[in-house]
Amino acid sequence: MELFTAIFTGTIVAATPLIFAALGELVVEKSGVLNLGIEGMMLMGAALAFWAVTAGYSMPVAILAGALAGAAASLLFGVLALTFLTNQYAAGLALAIFGSGVSAFIGRGFGSDPIEALHGVNIAILSGLPVLGPLLFRFDPLVYLALAMFVAISWFLYRTKAGLILRTVGESPQTSHAIGYPVIRIRYMAVLFGGLMAGLAGAYLSVAYTPLWVENMTAGKGWIALALVVFATWRPLRVLLGAWLFGGMTILQLQGQALGLQVPSELLSALPYLATIVVLVLISRNRQMLALHFPASLAKPFRPAG
């Protein structure tokens, strides 16, 4: 039972940064913009949040700082891709590299000491429940925030007019423009939101998941988030499941390494990446569903005509 609890809670925690980053990117891509720079924005968020903690700010402030750092980085991308109509692939890659460089620069003075991690919640009766308490009610608050974001984003995209506007901008900015929606402004908001979420994901890594600073500590999670969105065929629920799958594999391979399996540890470390992608590729083969959820104008620059 204890092992199960450990694996289960480990999975949920490991999936949390991916949920933030991938859901943010999902919103960006639904608006027809492809921001490949998640890795860079996450690193900026991680660095800023870590700095804020070491500078003595409170946890909430530090997390907010991380989120805002991600948003600021995404603004850079937005100006390039949306205002100057730079190629979105190029602008996104540039952001990824830029973010990793800048975060390394900021982090030079951090040293290698860990900080005190974000605490788990303690909810009156629930956290004290026998089996369920440790299983469900002792996570840190950001884990619950990630789930709340999933619910909120699903509701926003498919139940609100603003979400409908966002999705249709992603299908055809020309038509949106023709019926009078400010396409560029809408896309800016989506990009900023994506940055905010990536920043949160980064902050989670450096102040909760592994509360210490290591250069390039995201270790490709930004790229996995990107792949998750595509292979989840742009659907929030699949993004969530994919993130859990990745989290689960991460924890299992750690357990495997701890048990001393006779497999090279590099191979084990690659397992979560491999397994997540294989599973997602398999479930995303349905072409019709793909066509239905794919934002048709993805990565195409748009300039209002007239």
Added chain:
Amino acid sequence: MHPRLELRNISKRYPGVVANDDVSLSIQPGEIHAVLGENGAGKSTLMKIIYGAAHADSGEIYCDGNLILAHNPAMSRALGIEMVYQHFALFESVSVVENIALSASSAFNLPSLAEKIRELSLRYGMPIDPHRQVHDLSVGERQRVEIVRCLLQAPKLLILDEPTSVLTPQAVVKLFDTLRQLAAEGCSIVYISHKLDEVQELCDTATVLRNGKVTGTARPKETTSLELARMMVGSKLPEMHVSPAAPSEKPVLEVRDLSAKARDHFGVDLKDVSFNVHGGEIVGLAGVSGNGQAELIALLSGERRHGQGDAIKINGTPAASLRPDERRKLGLAFVPEERLGRGAVPSHTLWENAVLTAHRFGTVRKGLVDRRRAAAFASGIIDRFKVKANGPAATAQSLSGGNLQKYIVGREIALAPKLLLVSQPTWGVDVGASAFIRQTIVDLSRAGTAVFVVSEELDELFEICDRLLVICQGRVSPPLLRTSTDREEIGLLMTGRTMGKDQTGSSSVALQD
């Protein structure tokens, strides 16, 4: 009283063309005003400027006496201006009701909006199911959605850019009733159409454009259509010559007991469709849109394949399970009903669009595109079909609606196919160019090509076809010779009734023993 809309000296140029040149006009409340002109005369551009989707280089727009500055479509809608675009402004990936909600001012309540749409569309004789996805709709159905979307807003000024190009005759009658009623309540209407009889029936006044300039005004009800046409085209209309057909001995297209389930539950199942088209003749398919035409066309063109290969034979070769390109190798050419999207890639140039289907015509050699040949091929089409475009390097989306249609039809005809499949050949094409396209199709068939035309315009079918088929609820009637049938008989078959034998039941009950 101020006019509802007044345009003063509007000018707009695009690279290589002056789309509007010093255009002025004014429309009173309750007036139905036609804007007429050849393809590329600048009608749609002018409407987009009024609606704020494009901006004039110079000139002023007044609405109820107030100058409108730098507006956009959202502001226009707030002012009570609504527009039906020639190339529909609908999102394919969402449902009808969601599309309409996007431009409705009411609160975001889909169930109640859907109810309103259902009710209103029935009342206007344009029934639509609000929960269907737009990508499943035929162009005729999409046009209904566009119109209903505007009517729902109770506009003060309604702009209709070729709203009836793919509506059924019955729906047009209902639409006109509705428009007259709206006008009687004070709504002003700007109406664009190439169908002059409609303009004469509906419109009080008309402004004629040619090459972007106003060349005259008219009162359509007091002017003959010949005079109107002359004002538009500026020269005499070409005359049609249809010589008798000399059908080949063997059929080029054979369809035998073709049955197919609809792709989704909104489509129509095809039931035992059989017919032949011989070389040298034109066979037309009449019918109200949504009775299986889309399914039949998809199966014939290869967009959808069929398990039973010999249900469709092209020149004797079983073709029903072949891919579109394999069918093209057998001599098939195809003009789809959707111009942008399926017929052409909007953002690509005309010569690139030519390469798409003409790659066996020397435009592609050893897998590489021969740009010079492709450009020459495209220029050839532009010249022959008098397409108004800024050369072969113009993008497809920069062409006016009718000119793009001329280009696509021209591209397929230029392939000198053995079998030509064409859907709505003169959709949105002006009177002069329609006559030219029809004549070209007739000439092509007389040179030995088998032609299969799908059209909702009975006049067009009667003008060029040698034999007519009627499709109704997925069943195709036996062929009728054009010379021995009439509009009435076809009309009855279209509604599923045969002469002398009323199958609808209720009205014939009294006659039964």
